[in-house]
Amino acid sequence: MTGAVKSRTASLTARVLLLATLWSALALVGISFAISKLYRESTERGFNDILRAQLYNVINAISINDQQAITGTPQLGDLRFSQPGSGWYWVVEPLGNFSTPALVSSSLGVSGLAVPSVLEAPFDRRYERFYALRDSSGNRVQVAETEVILDGEGRAARFRVTGNLAVVEEQIADFSRSLHVALAVFGFGSLLLNGLAILYGLKPLDRARAALGKVRNGEAERLEGDFPREIQPLANEMNALIDSNRRLVERARMQVGNLAHSLKTPIAVLLNEATLIEKQQGDVVRAQAEAMQAQVQTYLHRARIAAQRESVLARTEVDPVIERLVRVMRRLNPDTHFELAIAQSGLMLAMEQQDVEEVVGNLIENAARYAVRRVDISAEPVEAEEGDGQGKRHWIELLVEDDGPGLDSGQIEKALKRGTRLDESKPGTGLGLSIVREIAGEYHGTLTLSRGDGGGLKARLLLPAVVKEHV
Template sequence: MIGSRSLTARVLLLATLWSGVALVVIALVISALYRQSAERAFTDLLRAQLYNVINSVSIGENNSLVGNPQLGDLRYSQPETGWYWIIEPLGTFAAAPLASSSLGVSKIVVPSILTVPFNNRYERFYPVTDAFGNSVLVAETEVVLDSEGRAARFRVAGNLDAMEEDISAFDRSLYLALFVFGVGSLIVNGGAILFGLQPLDRARRALGKIRRGEAERLEGEFPREILPLVNEVNALIESNRRIVDRARMQVGNLAHSLKTPLAVLINEARSLDSSQQELIKSQAEAMQAQVQSYLNRARIAAQRESVLVRTEVGPVLERLVRVMRRLNPDKEFHLSVEPGCVLAMEQQDVEETVGNLLENAARFCRSGVWLSAVPTADARGIEGVEGVRRTWLEVVVEDDGPGLDPEQADEAMKRGRRLDESRPGAGLGLSIVREIASEYQGLFELDRGGRGGLRAVLILPSVTKDVA
């Protein structure tokens, strides 16, 4: 997953998820708390109105209930509103009951005391559905009205839909406010995260310049949190450069120290008879090739993982083709290179591998040689592709000569083997190409091309030129 490999995307994703979960939890908690407060306030309102009704009613003449409760709410006088008050005499008190005009001739179903008992304040609250389909909450109590023990049951009902509408309106406002706050927080958090991670992005771009050969160290102003990392990377690059320079110097010293003794051997061989001269000369030349091969391997191993080793493919191949055209005026050389290709190799190694293949193709072709270089995602089983190299370049050299069978191709890549003794050469070119490709963890193959001749395929490590 790409997003999981990006620190910015990971932090933004975690911040977004946490903000979303936090806002949802906050919304649910506030909504639940407001509902509890609204229900408690609704119950307190009904209790206050209940005692207002109690204080407004008494026993009048002819043992009747008299009074006109004024609750300050027009809904108690409007029919079918779900807001009612009811007074019913108890026991032997045979007065006519009183009720608000909003109830009319309807009645409210009352649960038994066993189902909903009175509390310690001798009150009970219960929800019911009135005759008009309204969900109402009823507050009820019983009060003794005079010294003779005559009592009445008082009920006040309030419409629960009004409370639910109030809660729904609050929830909508809450959710809208939290949504706006959440979006604003995400924008602010995203900006803060992007701003805070800018130094890391600058470090990434600076490292990209090093990989492209545009810089030799991480440069720029960095905060103190990542400054030690920048310093360590710069120190590592400098150490790597010193190791490569030291390896090159040692390679040069060794080559120089062996050059003179080998030259002396070859010169002394001239004074010998022809058979001995040829033997010593061939062995000395083989020694030179062997020494140079192992020195090259040591140099490549010292610089293989360096981020500073980069070679532009196009100019190198164009120069090699110009040289081959000059050396082989009777042959045609065709070049196709995709722009922007950069190899993670030393220029000397690129020239040696491709040059050997071009020289070999020019020696055996009939009329022409075709050279191409294109990026490829297929590493064809190269060990260490994952985690070591991410991009590869396929270099193909093809000719229209006689070509080789698979058995002959395997034999040709062995050191010192020559399939055609009639042509000049030491039989080391293809083996050197294979060794250099192997040292760079690449691949070298020989097969028969579409033009009937030999097709040499090199898959070499490359870098993306645009990594910003």
């Protein structure tokens, strides 16, 4: 589960899409907030301008008559100023010792307004002030107020015009709904286009992965393809790494071959000379020479495998190798029936062909040596835990089973020891099974022996598989 989560979070496409989505969402939220704020400020300024215009209309319609009273009938052209409790009112109040009844719109009637003091809402440099309050009907209204001298004797009055703020809030709400719908459509379209652009932009990485998969599967020796300018340096470096790896493998093979050639002759001379001296001393020399030969073989194997184990070019197809070995064993053992069953064609081992031939050939040869009538060989892909605890990986399971006498647990442990021969009457050096286990171990594989269903020996060989990715 952790591996799957890590794989998803490690996806470059997922990261870019996630960051683009988060950025787009945050940007759209910020834009929505900024536009809504600017629209609210603009709408409130426009509303105040309307109230100011109505205020000046009221001022122009008011005068003082011969009885020293305020008179006038403002015609504001808005029926809401005549509808009771509408929130749209006008008021004219005398100031100072100018005693005359106040004039109010019919919409306000006898109800008053809870006007704040000048200290709470001071006049501006134009001697106007705007403030909000609630009327007796519960409406939240915006008030435009000013003071004007009406005649040459200094008699003045305070003028107020109010407007219902529900109109402003309704306009802002309508605009916000339209804005949010428009931004949502724009955001969804942008995310869709961004996603397509990102997927298209990262497509060359898929081509690079496919090219690398061909190298890994042994279908190509280098990364081939036309890559963008940003990816081409990576492809060049990978090709340089592959070339360097190939040179290291070839150098290791050459050095191993040279070492094997230089040691082969001295050991052969020792074995030959051992036959010419007295039996007791000769047997000692021969035993030690054979031990030297076994050790040389072991460490030559390890050196060669260590040099090529991590190579991306170490690939061997299972079918032709095993079929060729079985054909040879059928000719050498005409009285033994060899049954071969390979689960599917195209199975590929992450091993050198020489090592595959040696481990499988040793097992089949050992089974043929002790079989009564038949030897069964099978190969199939499996998934199993790796010994180092790094999770499951793909393997190929090779089973070789004979119908011979088989081995008990003690004999199995002894058979896997280097140089041990359980049956001295059979030809061999006692190195086969131990070499198989050592070579398998160098590739992180395993060899296990058990008693088969028919009573014979069953050898189970687990070797690393090459998994072809579908791109």
